[in-house]
Amino acid sequence: MTSTLRKLPRLNTPTLHQLPNGLTIIAEQMPVEAVNLNLWIKVGSAVESDAINGMAHFLEHMIFKGTERLASGEFERRIEERGAVTNAATSQDYTHYYITTAPKDFAELAPLQIDVVSNASIPDDAFERERLVVLEEIRRSEDNPQRRTFRHAMETAFTKLPYRRAVLGPESVIAELKPQQMRDFHTSWYQPQSITAVAVGNLPVEKLIAIVAEGFTKLSTDAINGVSTHSRSATLTASPVQTRLIAPLPTESPFTEIVRREFIDESLQQARLVMVWRVPGMVQLDRTYGLDVLAGILGHGRTSRLVRDLREERGLVSSISVSNMSNQLQGTFYISAKCAVQNLAEVEDAIAQHIRTVQTKLVTESEIARVRRRVANKFIFGNETPSDRSGLYGYYQSLVGDLEPAFNYPDHIQSQNATDLMQAAKEYLSPDAYGVVVVKP
Numbered sequence: 169m170t171s172t173l174r175k176l177p178r179l180n181t182p183t184l185h186q187l188p189n190g191l192t193i194i195a196e197q198m199p200v201e202a203v204n205l206n207l208w209i210k211v212g213s214a215v216e217s218d219a220i221n222g223m224a225h226f227l228e229h230m231i232f233k234g235t236e237r238l239a240s241g242e243f244e245r246r247i248e249e250r251g252a253v254t255n256a257a258t259s260q261d262y263t264h265y266y267i268t269t270a271p272k273d274f275a276e277l278a279p280l281q282i283d284v285v286s287n288a289s290i291p292d293d294a295f296e297r298e299r300l301v302v303l304e305e306i307r308r309s310e311d312n313p314q315r316r317t318f319r320h321a322m323e324t325a326f327t328k329l330p331y332r333r334a335v336l337g338p339e340s341v342i343a344e345l346k347p348q349q350m351r352d353f354h355t356s357w358y359q360p361q362s363i364t365a366v367a368v369g370n371l372p373v374e375k376l377i378a379i380v381a382e383g384f385t386k387l388s389t390d391a392i393n394g395v396s397t398h399s400r401s402a403t404l405t406a407s408p409v410q411t412r413l414i415a416p417l418p419t420e421s422p423f424t425e426i427v428r429r430e431f432i433d434e435s436l437q438q439a440r441l442v443m444v445w446r447v448p449g450m451v452q453l454d455r456t457y458g459l460d461v462l463a464g465i466l467g468h469g470r471t472s473r474l475v476r477d478l479r480e481e482r483g484l485v486s487s488i489s490v491s492n493m494s495n496q497l498q499g500t501f502y503i504s505a506k507c508a509v510q511n512l513a514e515v516e517d518a519i520a521q522h523i524r525t526v527q528t529k530l531v532t533e534s535e536i537a538r539v540r541r542r543v544a545n546k547f548i549f550g551n552e553t554p555s556d557r558s559g560l561y562g563y564y565q566s567l568v569g570d571l572e573p574a575f576n577y578p579d580h581i582q583s584q585n586a587t588d589l590m591q592a593a594k595e596y597l598s599p600d601a602y603g604v605v606v607v608k609p
Contacts, residue, residue: 180551180575182561183373190361191384194561194571195376196368203274203369204554205380206266207285208562210364211357213337214260214330214496222337223345223353225258226302230350231265232256233294235287240294243284252277260331261450261496262566268555271370275379278367282383288354295347303343306336313436317504317607321442324429324603325500329420360384364565366558419498422446423601436609438486439509443519444603445501447596450494450567457580458592459492459501464539465531465589466490466522467503471538473522474503484511484518496567501597509608520599527593530586543581 182196213224234240247254252269265285269277309315319334326332336342365384367376423446433440448455467474467490478485488505507515550556564574573580 180557182368182557182571183377184565184571185377185381187360187381187384189384190359192364192565193377193380194364194366194558194565195373195380196557196561197371197373197376198368198554198557199370200554201271201370202268202554203271203367203371203376204266204268204558205274205278205281206264206366206368206555206558206562207281208262208264208364208366208566209285209358210262210362210566212259212261212263213333213335215357216330216333216337218333218341220337220341220345220349220353221333222302222306222335222342223350224263224357225335225337226298226342226345227288227290227350227354228256228258228263228265229298229302230290230295231284231288233288233291233298235283235289237283237287238280240291243280246280247277250277254281258335260335262563264559264562264566266555266558274367274369274371274376278379279383279386282365282380286358286384290347290351290354292347295350299342299345302336303339306334306339306342309334309336313433313440313607316433317440317442317605320429320431320605320607321444321502321504321603322500324427324605325444325446326420326498329417329498331495331498331500364562366562366565368554368558368561417497419449420446422596423598423603425601427603428606429604430606430608432609433607434609436607438506439512439609440605440607441505441507441512441515442605443503443516444605445597447492447499447501448494449498450496453494453568453573454580455592456492456494456499457577458584458588459499459596460543461536461539461581461584462526462589462593462597463490463492463501464542465526465535468539468542473535474519477522478505478515478518482518484515512606512608516604523593523597523599527590527597527599529590531589533586536584536586536589540578540582544578547578 182194185193185195187193211224213221216223232243234242244254247267250269250273252267252273254267256265265281267277267281323332365380367380447459464472466472467488470476470480474488474490478488485505485507491502493500493502503519505515560574561571565571
């Protein structure tokens with residue numbers, strides 16, 4: 169089944185193709201002499217139990233350790249020989265793997281990427297070696313004050329949802345994981361219905377789709393003939409993907425009071441203050457746009473309210489930033505500042521007062537216009553390369569199951585007016601109920 173998304177003349181015109189096994193392929197020809205293949209798997213640390221927290225990220229490392237066809241290191245060697253690049257990333261809600269190649273090399277290299285992602289052999293000896301690499305990555309993360317502060321903030325923002333945990337997982341869990349647990353995890357989650365393959369670059373759309381479809385179809389044929397590794401030899405019953413779609417986790421209620429946590433971190437020169445509110449996630453996408461605009465008005469750029477007031481005019485903070493972070497199930501509205509210890513209480517009160525103001529006084533049209541311009545420009549600049557576009561398409565198709573928001577995000581931002589923003593602030597950002605993390609040197 170193929171559909172081309174061309175309702176209006178616009179920058180993006182991808183074609184969406186669905187294979188009978190449930191795998192989604194998105195393709196677009198773009199006049200840039202490169203092709204990017206981005207494989208998005210709808211699995212991240214959020215699907216893990218506490219007992220295997222960190223498995224999705226550890227598996228991302230093991231994907232590159234070979235298959236029955238490709239010895240460990242062979243994939244990278246063949247990629248590098250052609251001057252192509254490859255990388256991967258794991259988040260709470262997804263894992264993605266990508267290669268960028270010259271158009272003439274795509275037909276040869278794309279099937280290699282499909283093979284390593286679909287048929288990772290996860291050998292015991294490589295598992296033990298890579299465990300040490302992952303443990304070192306966790307230790308480096310723990311040595312980073314910014315990451316430590318963020319982890320404290322997420323543990324404050326969520327008490328039940330898995331977003332409270334680190335994507336990397338704790339050392340104690342990673343140290344105990346077994347290779348067979350990872351093979352089972354890969355079998356369960358790396359299924360066609362969980363994968364979106366996005367190919368963007370300077371080849372005809374029909375050719376891009378054919379190359380990707382053939383790569384995955386060959387794997388399916390090999391599985392039937394008994395050629396493949398563990399990941400396709402298991403009996404395919406209802407996977408955890410399907411189960412989770414039937415019974416999503418419940419979101420957490422907004423804070424009803426100020427929940428305060430304080431820490432001492434002797435490595436810091438300045439104190440850290442983080443204030444968080446529980447807000448809608450990607451499953452309520454239409455409710456996120458107003459919060460995105462409010463984040464821009466409060467904390468994006470030197471003329472934003474918090475930066476201008478607290479840093480430029482009063483000198484109470486050395487830096488302050490605002491983000492509306494939209495996980496799939498539930499997001500956080502996140503305000504972070506660095507300041508002297510003696511300024512902590514004044515900074516927190518000032519931020520709460522700014523929140524109170526956006527609830528009670530309409531923001532100006534010039535402020536909204538500034539955010540609209542930034543969003544529109546960022547959207548255009550973020551569409552310039554094949555990897556930009558394949559990332560955009562994969563993200564929305566994986567988390568929302570729909571490509572349309574990838575194109576009309578600027579339109580949604582343009583449609584937000586002062587009344588909408590006041591309503592969003594009243595509904596989700598209480599100046600009297602939030603989570604706050606203070607880290608003192």
